[in-house]
Amino acid sequence: MSSGRVAPGGKQPTGIAFRRDHQGDKSLVPQVCDWCRTSEAEIGLLTTDVDSKRRVGVNLCMDLRCGERLESVANLSGRSILDDTQRLVERMARFASEALGLEAGSDA
Numbered sequence: 001m002s003s004g005r006v007a008p009g010g011k012q013p014t015g016i017a018f019r020r021d022h023q024g025d026k027s028l029v030p031q032v033c034d035w036c037r038t039s040e041a042e043i044g045l046l047t048t049d050v051d052s053k054r055r056v057g058v059n060l061c062m063d064l065r066c067g068e069r070l071e072s073v074a075n076l077s078g079r080s081i082l083d084d085t086q087r088l089v090e091r092m093a094r095f096a097s098e099a100l101g102l103e104a105g106s107d108a
C-alpha cells in the first residue's frame, strides 16, 4: 500500500476556514462527524469556500477536536491511536483534495 502519507507539519489542510452554516433543519443532518465518526460532540454542517463561486459543506464536530476525540475512543477500545489518527488525516486530506481541490498527498 502506497497511500499518500501526510506528515505533521506537511501539507495538511490545516488552513481551511470553516463557517457554521445555519440551515435550520437539524433533522436532516446526520449526527456523526464525517472525520472522526463520533457523535459525542455537537455535530453540524460546516462550510468553506472553494472559490468565489463554490462552497462545500461537511458534517463535523463543531469544536473541530476530532483528534482528541479519536484519542479517547481509541483509549477506551484499546486500539492504537496511530491507525485512527492516520485515518482521520486521510479523511481530512481527501476532503481537501476532492472538495477543495487542494493537493494533500503525492498520489492523488
Ligand SMILES: [Zn+2]
Pocket: 033, 034, 035, 036, 037, 038, 060, 061, 064, 065, 066, 069
Ligand atoms: Zn469529529
